[in-house]
Amino acid sequence: MASIKDVAAEAGVSVATVSRVLNDHPSVSAEARTRVLAAVETLGYRPNAVARSLRTDQTHTLGLVISDVLNPYFTELARSVEEEARALGYSVIIGNADERPDLQDHHVRNLLDRRIDGLLVSPTDGGSPLMLDAVRAGTPMVFVDRWIPGVDVPVVRADGQTAVRDLVAHLHGLGHRRLAIIAGPAATTTGRERVEAFREALAAYGLELPDAYTGQGDFQAESGRRVTEGFLDLPEPPEVVFAADNLMALGALDAVRARGLRVPDDIALAAFDDIRWFVHTDPPITAIAQPTGDLGRAAVRALVDRIEGRPGESVTLPARLVVRRSCGENPAETPVTNRSQS
Amino acid sequence: MASIKDVAAEAGVSVATVSRVLNDHPSVSAEARTRVLAAVETLGYRPNAVARSLRTDQTHTLGLVISDVLNPYFTELARSVEEEARALGYSVIIGNADERPDLQDHHVRNLLDRRIDGLLVSPTDGGSPLMLDAVRAGTPMVFVDRWIPGVDVPVVRADGQTAVRDLVAHLHGLGHRRLAIIAGPAATTTGRERVEAFREALAAYGLELPDAYTGQGDFQAESGRRVTEGFLDLPEPPEVVFAADNLMALGALDAVRARGLRVPDDIALAAFDDIRWFVHTDPPITAIAQPTGDLGRAAVRALVDRIEGRPGESVTLPARLVVRRSCGENPAETPVTNRSQS
DNA sequence: CACGTCGATGTAATCGATTCCAGGCGCGAT
DNA sequence: ATCGCGCCTGGAATCGATTACATCGACGTG
Numbered sequence: 001m002a003s004i005k006d007v008a009a010e011a012g013v014s015v016a017t018v019s020r021v022l023n024d025h026p027s028v029s030a031e032a033r034t035r036v037l038a039a040v041e042t043l044g045y046r047p048n049a050v051a052r053s054l055r056t057d058q059t060h061t062l063g064l065v066i067s068d069v070l071n072p073y074f075t076e077l078a079r080s081v082e083e084e085a086r087a088l089g090y091s092v093i094i095g096n097a098d099e100r101p102d103l104q105d106h107h108v109r110n111l112l113d114r115r116i117d118g119l120l121v122s123p124t125d126g127g128s129p130l131m132l133d134a135v136r137a138g139t140p141m142v143f144v145d146r147w148i149p150g151v152d153v154p155v156v157r158a159d160g161q162t163a164v165r166d167l168v169a170h171l172h173g174l175g176h177r178r179l180a181i182i183a184g185p186a187a188t189t190t191g192r193e194r195v196e197a198f199r200e201a202l203a204a205y206g207l208e209l210p211d212a213y214t215g216q217g218d219f220q221a222e223s224g225r226r227v228t229e230g231f232l233d234l235p236e237p238p239e240v241v242f243a244a245d246n247l248m249a250l251g252a253l254d255a256v257r258a259r260g261l262r263v264p265d266d267i268a269l270a271a272f273d274d275i276r277w278f279v280h281t282d283p284p285i286t287a288i289a290q291p292t293g294d295l296g297r298a299a300v301r302a303l304v305d306r307i308e309g310r311p312g313e314s315v316t317l318p319a320r321l322v323v324r325r326s327c328g329e330n331p332a333e334t335p336v337t338n339r340s341q342s
Numbered sequence: 343m344a345s346i347k348d349v350a351a352e353a354g355v356s357v358a359t360v361s362r363v364l365n366d367h368p369s370v371s372a373e374a375r376t377r378v379l380a381a382v383e384t385l386g387y388r389p390n391a392v393a394r395s396l397r398t399d400q401t402h403t404l405g406l407v408i409s410d411v412l413n414p415y416f417t418e419l420a421r422s423v424e425e426e427a428r429a430l431g432y433s434v435i436i437g438n439a440d441e442r443p444d445l446q447d448h449h450v451r452n453l454l455d456r457r458i459d460g461l462l463v464s465p466t467d468g469g470s471p472l473m474l475d476a477v478r479a480g481t482p483m484v485f486v487d488r489w490i491p492g493v494d495v496p497v498v499r500a501d502g503q504t505a506v507r508d509l510v511a512h513l514h515g516l517g518h519r520r521l522a523i524i525a526g527p528a529a530t531t532t533g534r535e536r537v538e539a540f541r542e543a544l545a546a547y548g549l550e551l552p553d554a555y556t557g558q559g560d561f562q563a564e565s566g567r568r569v570t571e572g573f574l575d576l577p578e579p580p581e582v583v584f585a586a587d588n589l590m591a592l593g594a595l596d597a598v599r600a601r602g603l604r605v606p607d608d609i610a611l612a613a614f615d616d617i618r619w620f621v622h623t624d625p626p627i628t629a630i631a632q633p634t635g636d637l638g639r640a641a642v643r644a645l646v647d648r649i650e651g652r653p654g655e656s657v658t659l660p661a662r663l664v665v666r667r668s669c670g671e672n673p674a675e676t677p678v679t680n681r682s683q684s
Numbered sequence: 685c686a687c688g689t690c691g692a693t694g695t696a697a698t699c700g701a702t703t704c705c706a707g708g709c710g711c712g713a714t
Numbered sequence: 715a716t717c718g719c720g721c722c723t724g725g726a727a728t729c730g731a732t733t734a735c736a737t738c739g740a741c742g743t744g
Binding site: 003004005015016018019020022023025047048049050051052053054055056 | 699700701702703
């Protein structure tokens with residue numbers, strides 16, 4: 001590949017001048033500029049980003065470490081992150097942690113080695129020393145969706161509390177009283193918070209959340225299936241299962257169907273995280289929708305603010321309930337919200 | 343951040359020795375080695391990948407440019423690509439082209455500027471001058487899923503011809519005679535091939551594929567909806583709609599449902615690309631499944647072979663038909679294949 | 685004893701950019 | 715005519731690594 005020296009030789013100027021033209025520095029004569037640009041054209045020159053980064057100490061790259069790329073929620077998040085980053089002149093390198101702390105660490109280390117300008121993380125766990133060191137060392141960082149308590153890093157996330165209350169109201173209104181939850185890993189904030197919000201919402205109706213109705217999942221489909229099977233084996237199975245993410249809801253659906261039971265007739269199902277496919281499942285699934293695109297964009301803006309020396313603040317956006325048919329018929333309401341989705 | 347110089351100073355040796363220790367070069371005394379490693383430890387030193395890349399002219403990074411991250415097929419592909427690359431010591435930077443040639447070019451340019459070691463592309467179109475230049479300039483490249491005819495680059499893809507024949511046999515056996523297809527963009531190989539395979543398979547049964555039954559889609563859900571509406575408006579609508587990818591099938595499902603019609607009673611539906619959710623839609627959708635994971639891994643191996651100076655060959659793997667209920671009941675067969683999926 | 689060999693180490697060049705600094709030139713003011 | 719000031723320009727340092735080459739000492743051998 002042609003280097004800046006080749007361009008300088010071709011244009012008959014020094015490398016300094018070429019560099020000045022390329023970074024449109026003011027003091028370059030019109031003549032030099034045109035000669036350089038012509039040389040760039042004929043040589044098909046493209047600046048070497050690696051060399052530039054070494055010198056300027058900026059890569060114009062953000063790292064995004066997410067917990068699971070196969071989860072449509074994170075895919076959508078990744079997409080909006082990349083979009084906003086591109087608009088602001090940054091590229092994104094995605095690391096998929098697969099809900100595994102060791103893989104998460106691998107990616108964080110890799111990204112740090114590559115001297116990314118900032119890091120967007122949705123932590124799988126309570127935070128490895130590596131990540132905490134990075135924060136302490138001053139690496140610009142922003143948490144998205146999940147976060148690590150006690151670490152001084154902006155957090156961009158959705159607040160599901162109101163939506164969970166709406167969900168419980170909806171369930172209660174349909175006559176359900178025995179409500180169970182498939183929780184996410186206790187090491188994650190979202191894993192804990194969703195259970196707490198659910199418990200509080202139940203309390204408002206004088207309902208309890210017994211241990212038997214609190215299954216421990218890991219945000220993956222298989223755990224949803226396993227936990228649901230446990231629920232169905234209980235002497236008094238719950239009337240509703242609320243899955244703390246969309247993949248576990250999928251697993252729950254599998255488990256229910258494998259027993260030859262039907263949703264919502266035999267057992268109702270609801271999920272945190274709404275995804276396109278929930279409109280098309282049998283039956284369409286009632287879910288709590290996060291403003292995923294907005295979260296991704298806000299997270300990037302916060303991170304870039306930090307990188308470029310501005311404050312960079314935390315953002316919390318509301319999630320909302322989307323009622324479909326998986327919790328039982330509500331003749332007046334269902335057709336409307338269903339149609340609004342299509 | 344600490345640099346190699348700091349380590350050298352701390353250990354009381356030269357930078358050359360530090361570098362030798364880090365790259366485990368044979369001629370370093372045991373004593374120097376331990377001193378260097380200790381210094382690395384106390385300083386928390388990590389080599390700067392940017393500097394290293396500049397010097398060695400390798401980034402140990404692959405670029406992956408895919409057509410649409412929101413498409414589960416490509417998400418899965420991306421995941422397996424990253425996995426295999428990691429196993430071989432490479433990182434992956436993903437660029438999402440969103441089926442837009444201009445975005446595809448943006449990412450290719452960006453990746454080239456970053457001096458990635460090799461490029462994995464699933465082209466959205468016939469190939470921009472930029473990409474063709476890169477091939478000519480000797481950038482290691484491999485096409486995956488889709489390719490560009492006439493370009494000398496290994497291709498890793500699935501062959502759907504047999505599976506499409508199986509599909510048509512299945513449909514014919516169920517009594518369907520008026521079969522329609524929602525095609526992908528004519529600029530893509532997969533867009534063209536799937537139509538051709540379908541047409542040939544129909545011919546084997548003495549059936550035609552009239553223009554009215556060939557809708558032009560763009561691999562996005564919205565086009566599937568639009569085309570399907572067109573089909574339903576025909577004086578004699580088709581009995582089956584075969585969507586050339588999973589998103590267009592989703593759009594088709596929307597369109598059918600919006601009319602208050604039912605699958606498969608009013609119209610049958612099948613799709614190219616199988617995804618997890620197809621088991622759970624109403625009804626479960628008959629699809630042609632690609633060995634996505636194998637494709638991703640094979641593509642990475644071919645690319646890394648090229649990068650490291652070995653041949654790097656094209657690979658074609660067979661796709662297979664997965665029968666579910668969306669084309670009509672086949673009492674003997676359906677329960678079995680359906681159960682095998684769960 | 686002299687010489688060649690080999691292992692361990694350091695010095696310095698290099699990768700391809702950016703940028704500080706100094707110098708040359710033209711021009712207006714004194 | 716001289717001076718000073720801007721504008722352009724080039725030389726050279728620099729970023730943090732890798733690596734060719736030189737050096738030096740120890741050791742074995744003829």
